[in-house]
Amino acid sequence: MSSTTRSKSHVSVLTSAINPLANPRGAKKLCELCQNLAYLQCTKCRVTFYCDTEHQQADWVGIHEKICQLLIPIRTAMPFHSLQADRDHHRAQILHRQEELIEISRAVAQKKLFEGKYQESLPAAQLSLRCAMDVYGPSAVQLVPAYLLLAEANVGLGSLSQAEGYLSQAEWTVMKTPECSQTVRHQLHRNLGRLYTATENLEGALLHFANDVYYASEEYGLDNIVTCGGYFLMANVFIKQEKMDIASSLYTEVASTWHSHLTKLLETHTPGSMTLEHSFDEAQQAEADQMLRAMLKVQESSPKQATAQNTLVAHSLAMLWFLGGSPDKALEFGRKALQSSQLVPDHSLTEPIQGLLQLAAERGPHLTIAS
Numbered sequence: 001m002s003s004t005t006r007s008k009s010h011v012s013v014l015t016s017a018i019n020p021l022a023n024p025r026g027a028k029k030l031c032e033l034c035q036n037l038a039y040l041q042c043t044k045c046r047v048t049f050y051c052d053t054e055h056q057q058a059d060w061v062g063i064h065e066k067i068c069q070l071l072i073p074i075r076t077a078m079p080f081h082s083l084q085a086d087r088d089h090h091r092a093q094i095l096h097r098q099e100e101l102i103e104i105s106r107a108v109a110q111k112k113l114f115e116g117k118y119q120e121s122l123p124a125a126q127l128s129l130r131c132a133m134d135v136y137g138p139s140a141v142q143l144v145p146a147y148l149l150l151a152e153a154n155v156g157l158g159s160l161s162q163a164e165g166y167l168s169q170a171e172w173t174v175m176k177t178p179e180c181s182q183t184v185r186h187q188l189h190r191n192l193g194r195l196y197t198a199t200e201n202l203e204g205a206l207l208h209f210a211n212d213v214y215y216a217s218e219e220y221g222l223d224n225i226v227t228c229g230g231y232f233l234m235a236n237v238f239i240k241q242e243k244m245d246i247a248s249s250l251y252t253e254v255a256s257t258w259h260s261h262l263t264k265l266l267e268t269h270t271p272g273s274m275t276l277e278h279s280f281d282e283a284q285q286a287e288a289d290q291m292l293r294a295m296l297k298v299q300e301s302s303p304k305q306a307t308a309q310n311t312l313v314a315h316s317l318a319m320l321w322f323l324g325g326s327p328d329k330a331l332e333f334g335r336k337a338l339q340s341s342q343l344v345p346d347h348s349l350t351e352p353i354q355g356l357l358q359l360a361a362e363r364g365p366h367l368t369i370a371s
């Protein structure tokens with residue numbers, strides 16, 4: 001270990017100027033985000049470099065905060081092992097860490113996308129792609145999930161030609177891989193559908209979403225929360241086409257799928273545990289929140305109020321937030337659900353809603369965990 005006692009000019013708490021003597025070989029360090037020449041170094045891991053503080057900050061918020069320490073063993077040169085067995089063991093360990101890194105960065109990017117934070121999702125998605133390239137090579141099917149994340153972020157940011165580039169890479173790779181999983185195919189079509197929606201090619205978008213739903217249902221079944229994400233996106237296209245009746249019936253599918261999924265989760269929910277970490281990941285929670293809220297907004301603004309559907313959606317949101325550890329939000333949506341449940345002839349939901357309101361009131365807002 002070389003100890004560098006030289007004074008460093010601290011630009012911020014997290015970065016220091018690169019000490020040229022620390023890299024005697026003169027290997028040029030490149031910025032983690034833009035691949036330009038780097039002048040700063042992360043002081044916590046010392047293996048990550050940046051061109052300026054802005055890129056350092058963006059990377060920190062986007063992904064680096066979560067993986068800083070994980071990068072140290074991956075990016076540090078392999079120690080000298082005389083035995084082949086030791087070298088093999090070391091390589092296997094690094095590979096395991098790299099796979100872990102791909103998973104973490106993918107999950108972080110996905111969560112940010114569900115929350116609509118497109119710009120912030122880019123560092124994680126880019127890292128996931130670069131790391132997958134290192135592990136699997138430049139044309140492997142394992143790269144497709146990262147291409148799709150980057151495409152989705154770029155559609156969200158309105159950078160459609162960038163998105164198109166990533167999607168044609170993904171399409172090409174899937175085409176060359178006949179054994180490619182249904183999950184990857186469903187995700188590819190979902191993203192092509194998003195791109196076509198953004199370019200106002202609505203018929204093309206509907207075709208891709210139909211394929212998306214087909215592949216997703218092969219993998220997960222028809223009344224599954226993953227599959228119904230495709231129905232939701234389709235419904236949004238029908239709204240653009242002013243076909244409100246079709247959109248509304250698709251929304252009903254989405255609402256009842258989520259409603260029964262959350263009802264089951266709530267039944268198995270043990271009073272002692274505060275969150276649903278194990279049954280439900282944060283990214284899914286963000287997706288559900290975003291979809292259900294969007295549906296509630298459309299329904300509430302439509303001239304013929306679909307109150308049965310409003311009840312279902314508001315009740316789902318209440319369960320989602322109760323399970324997510326936010327009883328105050330659960331109360332807010334629960335009251336909304338109760339109100340609309342009293343306006344419909346079918347009162348079957350009134351009782352479960354009242355039960356949930358009671359549970360949420362017992363937990364009280366003072367126990368709020370999530371925002």
Ligand SMILES: [Zn+2]
Nearest residue numbers: 031034051055
């Ligand atoms: Zn940079």
Ligand SMILES: [Zn+2]
Nearest residue numbers: 042044045068
């Ligand atoms: Zn670091």
